[in-house]
Amino acid sequence: MNKVSICFISFFFLFFFSFVNFMFMMYFIMNNKVLFLEWEIMTLNSSMVVMSILLDWMSLLFMMFVSLISSVVIYYSKGYMVSEMNLNRFIILVLLFVFSMILLIISPNIISIFLGWDGLGLVSYCLVIFYQNMKSFNAGMLTVLSNRLGDVCILMVVAWMMNYGSWNYIFYLELMKNDLSMMMVSSMVIMAAMTKSAQIPFSSWLPAAMAAPTPVSALVHSSTLVTAGVYLLIRFNLLLINxxxxxxxxxxxxxxxxxxxxxxxxxxxxxxxxxxxxxxxxxxxxxxxxxxxxxxxxxxxxxxxxxxxxxxxxxxxxxxxxxxxxxxxxxxxxxxxxxxxxxxxxxxxxxxxxxxxxxxxxxxxxxxxxxxxxxxxxxxxxxxxxxxxxxxxxxxxxxxxxxxxxxxxxxxxxxxxxxxxxxxxxxxxxxxxxxxxxxxxxxxxxxxxxxxxxxxxxxxxxxxxxxxxxxxxxxxxxxxxxVNKFIMTYNISNFLCLMWFLPSLSTYGVSYYFLYLGQNLLKIIDMGWSEYYSGQGMYNIIKNYSIFYNIYQLNNFKVYLFSFVLWMILMMLIMI
Structure with a gap:
């Protein structure tokens, strides 16, 4: 399949999907309908593995916007990335990104939300490092590590919700909102949303993610990655009010x-x-x-x-x-x-x-x-x-x-x-x-x-x-x-231009002291006292002893003593 055809197929599929979502959304919003689907994948010892899907006007409308923007971005990429050798790989990554977002949108279940959430983080890393240079690698690492904090919070939500017997969070929002476990769940959800939507102090990854190709930036910054945190808080809003x-x-x-x-x-x-x-x-x-x-x-x-x-x-x-x-x-x-x-x-x-x-x-x-x-x-x-x-x-x-x-x-x-x-x-x-x-x-x-x-x-x-x-x-x-010359004084502009030093704090500021401590520990302990008293020190002591004993074992002392006795006998014979 050549480059152009995969672009056109993706564009038409997503555009058609957007149109279908729009039609369903109009029907749902006019008739005030909500559709909750459960698909039982497998049952093992009376334990069911179930895929849940929630379709209401909000999820359908958001899916319509995501698929419309992504279809337009893919069509745009055909011209923008025309000189790219691996255009098919790029389009497939963008489609994976969109499908992760759609999975997150239609999920009433915290496990499938986590799959979509983690998919967004992983694919965004692949897209940020798409132009393989040092700037992209650094930006990708900052992006994925910032988002990992949010992933850990979602994992902790999964652990806290084991108290309820089901991970379908929509059943518990109204009923359990004053429960301690639900308070912990809502705190973790807020933390996760803050990392994904780049609120202070996790803001530095958002400008760094500009190392990605521009079509990806258009998709990420409009309707997918950064809006996932906002969408999650909209869904959990009943818990958060008080x-x-x-x-x-x-x-x-x-x-x-x-x-x-x-x-x-x-x-x-x-x-x-x-x-x-x-x-x-x-x-x-x-x-x-x-x-x-x-x-x-x-x-x-x-x-x-x-x-x-x-x-x-x-x-x-x-x-x-x-x-x-x-x-x-x-x-x-x-x-x-x-x-x-x-x-x-x-x-x-x-x-x-x-x-x-x-x-x-x-x-x-x-x-x-x-x-x-x-x-x-x-x-x-x-x-x-x-x-x-x-x-x-x-x-x-x-x-x-x-x-x-x-x-x-x-x-x-x-x-x-x-x-x-x-x-x-x-x-x-x-x-x-x-x-x-x-x-x-x-x-x-x-x-x-x-x-x-x-x-x-x-x-x-x-x-x-x-x-x-x-x-x-x-x-x-x-x-x-x-008035540039008045407001662009060095100290003020340095503080303001560098996002209140957040990029420095979240990268070099966090790692510098640990790296410096590690270097000193390496010099003083691993290559210092530790070497002197264990590896190299023991080796030198044993080597010196072995050399000393080697001299004895070669019988040199006996030869010297025997030659001395011979010389003494010879001297005595001469004197006589």
């Missing part, structure tokens, strides 16, 4: 949102800016979940998936055209050379900012109005609104560098939109980025939300967005009023 740990998660998610927004403003790598924006939106979803709005978090998860996948695809075409250059300081004026890509990039960026009537507006505006309505403290309130302003800040800065500024790379590069397959896949997501917000709003919420607030509080989103846009314009360096 927990103290969930209030702590609200703080951590708010800080993640704020940290990612600030770091994106100091970053010059195009893919890392978009990755940090994903991290910021994940913090938003997790904090909304912590406030007890699972449907709203799910709504933002789906709208975000569309424009974030599109944003990565646009970045992929730009990087492709720039001969694999990712630094935004070398780009500029691309709207003249890549007009259709620039159109997609601008609309997806505006959807990310929450510009009215695009996909992001419906979820972000509703979230921020409910935050204003909730009885949260001032710190969380400020984190939400500052992060919203920072989103506008880094978006306008990115657009200024890419669209408005001068082209800063060598003029030998020929920029043109060559592959219409890639563009057609992007236009499909462009259409969804525009309409999915209103379409989901009408479908998920059966009654319209009316949030009544004072005028200034209602307009606060617009105020912070406009201030963020102005700041983004000022720091972009495209004007005489650039």
């Amino acid at each position: 927990m103290l740990f969930i209030k702590f998660l609200l703080l951590l998610a708010g800080l993640t949102m704020f940290m990612a927004g600030i770091s994106a403003n100091y970053e010059f790598d195009l893919k890392k800016i978009i990755a940090l924006s994903t991290l910021s939106q994940l913090g938003l979803m997790m904090s909304v979940l912590s406030m007890g709005f699972p449907n709203l978090a799910f709504f933002h998860l789906l709208t975000h998936a569309m424009f974030k996948a599109l944003l990565f695809m646009c970045a992929g075409i730009i990087i492709h055209m720039m001969n694999d250059m990712q630094d935004i300081r070398f780009m500029g004026g691309i709207s003249f050379y890549l007009p259709l890509t620039s159109l997609c990039l601008n609309i997806s960026n505006l959807a990310l900012c929450g510009i009215p009537f695009l996909a992001g507006f419906y979820s972000k505006d509703l979230i921020l109005e409910l935050v204003s309505l909730s009885n949260l403290n001032l710190f969380i309130f400020l984190l939400y609104y500052l992060s919203t302003g920072l989103t506008m800040f880094y978006t306008i800065r990115l657009l200024m560098y890419l669209m408005i500024g001068d082209y800063n790379l060598m003029c030998i590069f020929n920029l043109y939109e060559e592959d219409y397959g890639m563009l057609s896949s992007m236009f499909m997501l462009l259409f969804m980025s525009v309409i999915s917000g209103s379409f989901l709003m009408w479908m998920i919420f059966s009654y319209p939300f009316m949030v009544y607030l004072p005028f200034n509080l209602k307009m606060l989103v617009i105020y912070v967005s406009l201030i963020g846009a102005l700041m983004g314009f000022l720091v972009s360096g495209m004007n005489i009023y650039s």
Whole structure:
């Protein structure tokens, strides 16, 4: 089977699967149906091995989005990875990734959730190290080890749920929510979700995973790997509402949102800016979940998936055209050379900012109005609104560098939109980025939300967005009023650009002292006292003794003594 045919077959299969899911989802949501299937695989001594499947409007809708985005990404990969020798292997890995996510989505059983969860971690490692170089290997190791912490938490959930006689967690959510075992289960689920969705202090793997090919980044950061933790918390939300740990998660998610927004403003790598924006939106979803709005978090998860996948695809075409250059300081004026890509990039960026009537507006505006309505403290309130302003800040800065500024790379590069397959896949997501917000709003919420607030509080989103846009314009360096020289002082930018030193803390910071201790132990004990008193020392002592005894055993002393006696006899004879 040649390269093109496996791409087309995968694309049509996933697209058809998405369409079927959409039809079933409409039927389920209109008739308020839930389907719980159990397939008995085998029975051994009255112990059943059962595969359970839960189909409701939420799992069907999420499967529809995952399969739609993955079909479009595979079609896009046909053009993006055209020079790749092992394209079939890449497509098969992406399909494995998607099937692991689907297994996780439809599972009401913690064992099959663990299979999907672990499949995501394993296949993401294979995809991050796809370009086999040292940077990819380091990023893959950081990704897989961070996710292993979450896997261990899920394993501990499996162990704690052995008290109940079944691993079908949906039966116990309402009934057992005040039980100690269920409290331990919910704590472990929160920990697992924090690692998979890269909340502080596990944030450093998300930008590092940008070492993967761009189609993988589009898939990972929109609807699969990073959203698995959010989806798990949505499913377990009944357990989490009254927990103290969930209030702590609200703080951590708010800080993640704020940290990612600030770091994106100091970053010059195009893919890392978009990755940090994903991290910021994940913090938003997790904090909304912590406030007890699972449907709203799910709504933002789906709208975000569309424009974030599109944003990565646009970045992929730009990087492709720039001969694999990712630094935004070398780009500029691309709207003249890549007009259709620039159109997609601008609309997806505006959807990310929450510009009215695009996909992001419906979820972000509703979230921020409910935050204003909730009885949260001032710190969380400020984190939400500052992060919203920072989103506008880094978006306008990115657009200024890419669209408005001068082209800063060598003029030998020929920029043109060559592959219409890639563009057609992007236009499909462009259409969804525009309409999915209103379409989901009408479908998920059966009654319209009316949030009544004072005028200034209602307009606060617009105020912070406009201030963020102005700041983004000022720091972009495209004007005489650039304030870059004031805010880019060395110490501050080092702290902010490096994600509050989280990558250093989670890699070199963790391993340095252990490695240093190991080196000293090796020098002092293994190659020092230990050698002196055991191996080498004993060897030297025995060797010296053996040499000494060897002299005796060779009868040299007898020969010397005999020759001395002979000389004495000879001397006496001469004297006589």
